[in-house]
Structures are given as C-alpha cells and as structure tokens.
Amino acid sequence: MxxxxxxxxxxxxxxxxxxxxxxxxxxxxxxxxxxxxxxxxxxxxxxxxxxCHKGTTKALGRLANAELRYWKNQAHAAFDKLWKGKTKVMDRTTCYKFLSKKMEIPSKYTHIGMFKGESCKRVIEICNTLLLNLGKI
Ligand SMILES: [Zn+2]
Incomplete structure (x- = not known):
C-alpha cells in the first residue's frame, strides 16, 4: 500500500x-x-x-476533533482490554497483528491514532466480539 x-x-x-x-x-x-x-x-x-510519542515531536497519528477524540478513547479502551488486566487474551504485538488482519490494513497503518471515527467503531466491535466469544465480558 x-x-x-x-x-x-x-x-x-x-x-x-x-x-x-x-x-x-x-x-x-x-x-x-x-x-x-x-x-x-x-x-x-x-x-x-x-x-506526540513520548519525548519526541512525532505525532501519534492524525489530528482529531472532539468527536474523533471520543471514538479514539473508546477504541483504545476496548483494544487495551485484549492485552491488559483480567481480560487479557494475548500480548500487545499479537493484538495489533490480529487487528490488522481483521481490518485488512497493513500493520504499519494499524494504529488507532491514524483511524477515522468509522474505523475506531470497528475496533470497538472487533475487540468486544472477541472478548464476548471468549467469555471474558
Ligand atoms: Zn483544520
């Protein structure tokens, strides 16, 4: 791509x-x-x-307005559940690979910070569906 x-x-x-x-x-x-x-x-x-990425002036992704910031936060929260805390099912790297495959986007561009609202909503759906299927939520 x-x-x-x-x-x-x-x-x-x-x-x-x-x-x-x-x-x-x-x-x-x-x-x-x-x-x-x-x-x-x-x-x-x-x-x-x-x-920006910590200690740099390298942006974490695209600029986001209030609505997109909301969806980004929601997507991060859903995604973090896959690799953090009680609901953890895989490590972070595997999570990104999983998401990249599910969304059919190359790994390089599979970053919530780069997504539009619609893609953030898909992240939430994908993550919650997996956790539901695994009986984690
Ligand atoms: Zn502007």
Missing amino acids: KLNNRVKKILTGKICPYCGRPSMLTDSAEVYHGRSYGPIYICRPCDAYVG
Whole structure:
C-alpha cells in the first residue's frame, strides 16, 4: 500500500484532515487547562489536535476533533482490554497483528491514532466480539 504525500502528512499530523491547512506544533498545556503532557499538533480553527510519542515531536497519528477524540478513547479502551488486566487474551504485538488482519490494513497503518471515527467503531466491535466469544465480558 503506497500512500500519497498528502495522506502521509495527514497521518503524521502535519496537515489538518478537516480543513487541509498545515497544523501547528504547540504545547499540550493549551488544550489541557494549563497542564503539559508534551507537545501536540493543533489546528485551532478546527479544534483538532493530536499528541506526540513520548519525548519526541512525532505525532501519534492524525489530528482529531472532539468527536474523533471520543471514538479514539473508546477504541483504545476496548483494544487495551485484549492485552491488559483480567481480560487479557494475548500480548500487545499479537493484538495489533490480529487487528490488522481483521481490518485488512497493513500493520504499519494499524494504529488507532491514524483511524477515522468509522474505523475506531470497528475496533470497538472487533475487540468486544472477541472478548464476548471468549467469555471474558
Ligand atoms: Zn483544520
């Protein structure tokens, strides 16, 4: 799967997926009421942002507006259940491989941070279905 430059810039937080303008790198204190959790890429007119990998200015994925942030959080919560705590069924790497296969997306692009709302909803469905089938929830 070859992605064009524009898509790459969206998935790496450089371009806002909502308005197409370049994002800005700023501190997360701006969106977390003065508490800093490191740098973020932001598009202020769209109220969209994304955090960075710890200790870097490498975005975790695409910029997300309030609705997508909600679905990303839900997807992460559902996904984490597969490899964490009482409901753990496999290790994290295997989880990502499983998800990549189920969603028919190459591993490289199977990151919740890169997903749109619809894909986040699929993650939730896939994870919950597996846990239900295994009698974990
Ligand atoms: Zn924007």
